[in-house]
Amino acid sequence: MWSERDPRVPPHRRIDADGHPTVADFEEAIRANxxxxxxxxxxxxxxxxxxxxxxxxxxxxxxxxxxxxxxxxxxxxxxxxxxxxxxxxxxxxxxxxxxxxxxxxxxxxxxxxxxxxxxxxxxxxxxxxxxxxxxxxxxxxx
Ligand SMILES: CC(C)(COP(=O)(O)OP(=O)(O)OC[C@H]1O[C@@H](n2cnc3c(N)ncnc32)[C@H](O)[C@@H]1OP(=O)(O)O)[C@@H](O)C(=O)NCCC(=O)NCCS
Structure with a gap:
């Protein structure tokens, strides 16, 4: 979904130039939740x-x-x-x-x-x- 987002969505909710958030970033966040x-x-x-x-x-x-x-x-x-x-x-x-x-x-x-x-x-x-x-x-x- 992050890679499909509308360009009007704020940049902090889209994948940045370095490829973040990655799947590993998400996994870490979910495990900490x-x-x-x-x-x-x-x-x-x-x-x-x-x-x-x-x-x-x-x-x-x-x-x-x-x-x-x-x-x-x-x-x-x-x-x-x-x-x-x-x-x-x-x-x-x-x-x-x-x-x-x-x-x-x-x-x-x-x-x-x-x-x-x-x-x-x-x-x-x-x-x-x-x-x-x-x-x-x-x-x-x-
Ligand atoms: C918003 C979103 C979740 C809708 O999901 P969905 O499963 O397609 O929604 P539904 O099928 O339950 O209902 C969509 C309704 O919008 C209507 N609709 C969709 N696009 C439309 C458009 N461009 N103009 C008018 N109506 C539109 C559909 O006809 C339907 O209404 P109806 O049942 O009266 O015909 C999906 O488009 C999405 O993931 N968007 C990106 C993320 C997002 O915007 N999230 C919400 C942030 S506030």
Whole structure:
């Protein structure tokens, strides 16, 4: 996914000229990660068990009590409803963990992501200008 990212995504989230982050960098980060009620989960297809992306919760600007939804899928799997299905599952997980509200921020140009967020009930609460473009702040009550 890192090698497929849209050029409008900020440079620190793309592979740099030295080839970082590498698979080994990711492995180290995952091994150092302690289990918690937030985190990014690999999304596997039920039939083949192949990993096609991730979806989960990250600590955001609203603190530990109201984390942010995040998702990303390999391009060849876009447009088949996977992000929506995975988001519903993560919303259920968040509800069962006791969270009352989630947030998500999305670049205004990211039509597919905005549509996924809308489909699972997120509404826009704010717009902010950031270094890399306009960011929409959205939220959902669980
Ligand atoms: C955003 C992303 C996760 C969506 O994944 P996905 O599995 O294709 O999403 P879904 O199939 O569940 O839903 C996509 C929706 O967006 C719509 N859509 C996609 N591209 C669109 C476009 N250019 N214009 C209008 N609608 C569009 C689809 O039609 C679908 O809506 P529908 O069900 O009403 O038809 C995927 O594009 C991705 O990984 N992008 C790169 C990472 C990223 O942007 N992550 C989010 C950061 S906030």
């Amino acid at each position: 302690k289990p918690s009620s937030v985190g990014l989960l690999a999304v596997e297809r039920k039939a083949g068990g192949d990993a096609i992306g991730y979806c989960g919760l990250v600590d955001g600007r609203h603190g530990e009590q109201e984390p942010e939804l995040a998702f990303e899928f390999l391009r060849r799997f876009w447009g088949q409803g996977y992000a929506t299905e995975a988001s519903w599952a993560v919303l259920d997980w968040a509800r069962s963990s006791g969270y009352k509200r989630l947030w998500a921020s999305v670049w205004d140009w990211n039509t597919a992501s905005r549509r996924v967020l809308a489909k699972v009930g997120f509404t826009e609460t704010d717009r902010e200008e950031a270094i890399y473009g306009n960011n929409l702040v959205t939220t959902v009550r669980l």
